[in-house]
Amino acid sequence: MNTQEFRYLIKNAKYQTKYEPIINSKNESIYAYEALSKFEIDQEIISTEEIFRKLHHNNLLFFELERRNKELQIECFDEDKKLFLNFDADIVNTIEQKEYWEDFLKPHKENIVVEITENGSDDEKSTKIIHQFSQWLKNKNIDSALDDFGQDGSMFSFFLMSRSKYIKIDKSFLAQIRENKNYTFYLEGLLKTIKMNNQKSIIEGIETKEDYDLAVNLGCDYMQGYFFNDLVIIK
Template structure:
């Protein structure tokens, strides 16, 4: 499939958004939602992550996809809660892209949190792009969340961590604790650091009652995962 055909598909494909709840661990109330997207292409459902793998070296086409994607995510959301939107720093690199997203985000900054996601590369160029993106968001007073903290292959950066209001702890921590309970103490230390820094913690990957009970014991701020599937919204 060439780029022209692929562009036509992603701009005309049937689009679905799943709004996954982020739960307050103290009250079990819904604090916010995260928008997660899928597209139906040739009768197959694929995620934006799958599309990005195809667009990794096509910045302009990825930008066109995300313009449509984020607009629909925001317009379809009708809850009176904060909305977490995933953004890849690679679509903020040109002046055109920065101008577009500045206008888009400034009009919505009281209602959204930008989740900074990695593109899977840990080279210095990608690291600089992410740092510049984080700095740009902070200068615009737009709230941010550092996504997938602790995920295999992810980049650890004190700069990125310090610049985010929310730290989203990857589900790999819970899976590792299942194998070796000693990692519980490591996670407690991370959560303590987040709290002392005046930030908020979100543990992802809550899938079972055991996960739920464990996170309650840990005392983080928020939790998220398929355990709360009945509270999800699909549009």
């Protein structure tokens, strides 16, 4: 898909927003939702991940897409819960972009959590941009979540961990534990470290009752995954 086709997508594609619940492991209540977007072109659904990888080096078009995305995600959300919004640091890079997002987030600051994602972040320059974005959120007193912690190929950074209120533990942890129970001790230690740092843990990829029981028994704060699919909201 070339740039012209992407531009057509952004301006004409049908958007669909899905809100996935984040569950409190202590009482099974819904603590928050994560907003996820899908695009429909000629009745074919395309995920944002595919789009982001292609747009990573087209800053203006990427920003245009995400501005429309985030406006829709907040506009359609009418739950009295926190809302987690995925942000790629590359769309909060220029002075103009930072001013726009600050004005956009400010009225919702008490209820919004910005998830810092690493889509396409594969070089030293991208790492620097992510660190700057994390510090910018901290300076603006906007809560952030470090997404996909432990995912294959993701960047491990004490800097990002220390500036995030929430640590979202990637589903790959649970996948590894299914293969080798000894990896449970890694997850247990990580959860203890997060708690000792007065942060909140969210285990992603809860798909089975076994996953659910493990997350609860290890004392994570929140859970997210297909196991809770009947609570998903689509708009």
